[in-house]
Amino acid sequence: DSGVTQTPKHLITATGQRVTLRCSPRSGDLSVYWYQQSLDQGLQFLIQYYNGEERAKGNILERFSAQQFPDLHSELNLSSLELGDSALYFCASSGQLGGSNTGELFFGEGSRLTVL
Amino acid sequence: SQQGEEDPQALSIQEGENATMNCSYKTSINNLQWYRQNSGRGLVHLILIRSNEREKHSGRLRVTLDTSKKSSSLLITASRAADTASYFCATRRGGGADGLTFGKGTHLIIQP
Numbered sequence: 001d002s003g004v005t006q007t008p009k010h011l012i013t014a015t016g017q018r019v020t021l022r023c024s025p026r027s028g029d030l031s032v033y034w035y036q037q038s039l040d041q042g043l044q045f046l047i048q049y050y051n052g053e054e055r056a057k058g059n060i061l062e063r064f065s066a067q068q069f070p071d072l073h074s075e076l077n078l079s080s081l082e083l084g085d086s087a088l089y090f091c092a093s094s095g096q097l098g099g100s101n102t103g104e105l106f107f108g109e110g111s112r113l114t115v116l
Numbered sequence: 117s118q119q120g121e122e123d124p125q126a127l128s129i130q131e132g133e134n135a136t137m138n139c140s141y142k143t144s145i146n147n148l149q150w151y152r153q154n155s156g157r158g159l160v161h162l163i164l165i166r167s168n169e170r171e172k173h174s175g176r177l178r179v180t181l182d183t184s185k186k187s188s189s190l191l192i193t194a195s196r197a198a199d200t201a202s203y204f205c206a207t208r209r210g211g212g213a214d215g216l217t218f219g220k221g222t223h224l225i226i227q228p
Contacts, residue, residue: 002158002160035215042219043221103146103149103208104149105159107151107158107159110156110157
């Protein structure tokens with residue numbers, strides 16, 4: 001158990017819809033990362049938040065947005081969904097406050113999104 | 117875009133044999149990490165090697181890093197059926213603020 005919790009585990013929705021994926025990081029971790037995993041694209045880094053602020057952006061579409069709240073949980077919002085958005089979405093965390101950041105990421109079990 | 121590329125894409129060996137996977141990357145790195153992913157599950161960190169290190173061991177795992185060739189290898193000795201998974205290398209560029217960039221992985225199958 002990595003200590004990172006993602007909900008929901010599975011989500012089926014229709015094209016054009018909007019969904020929100022939620023992530024609770026490991027206790028004490030300040031950074032949250034979102035990744036998308038699909039068969040054709042592999043693992044793609046989407047975005048990173050650190051202590052509530054956006055820290056780095058990867059291949060995140062304009063239809064997608066994220067935020068990190070004061071309690072450090074994060075949400076990834078996906079809108080105007082397309083068939084190609086079907087994928088596993090992972091949240092990872094790192095960066096213990098007051099501890100050494102070894103650089104490793106702790107991944108949740110993912111949210112599997114299916115767009116029909 | 118992918119920073120690391122694993123090779124081979126798939127590997128099938130007998131239980132007890134050693135498994136070697138390679139990773140090549142394109143830009144300078146701060147460190148390189150290897151992760152394992154069981155089918156449909158989250159990734160699990162295996163080992164991290166810093167850019168100033170050449171070799172590192174952890175249990176049955178041995179990782180090497182050649183920064184001049186921009187490559188790394190992961191060796192799993194005395195493989196077990198439970199080692200069946202996908203293995204990914206990941207690199208973090210200097211500064212560490214831009215997340216880890218993963219390759220597409222090597223799918224390892226251990227035949228009992």
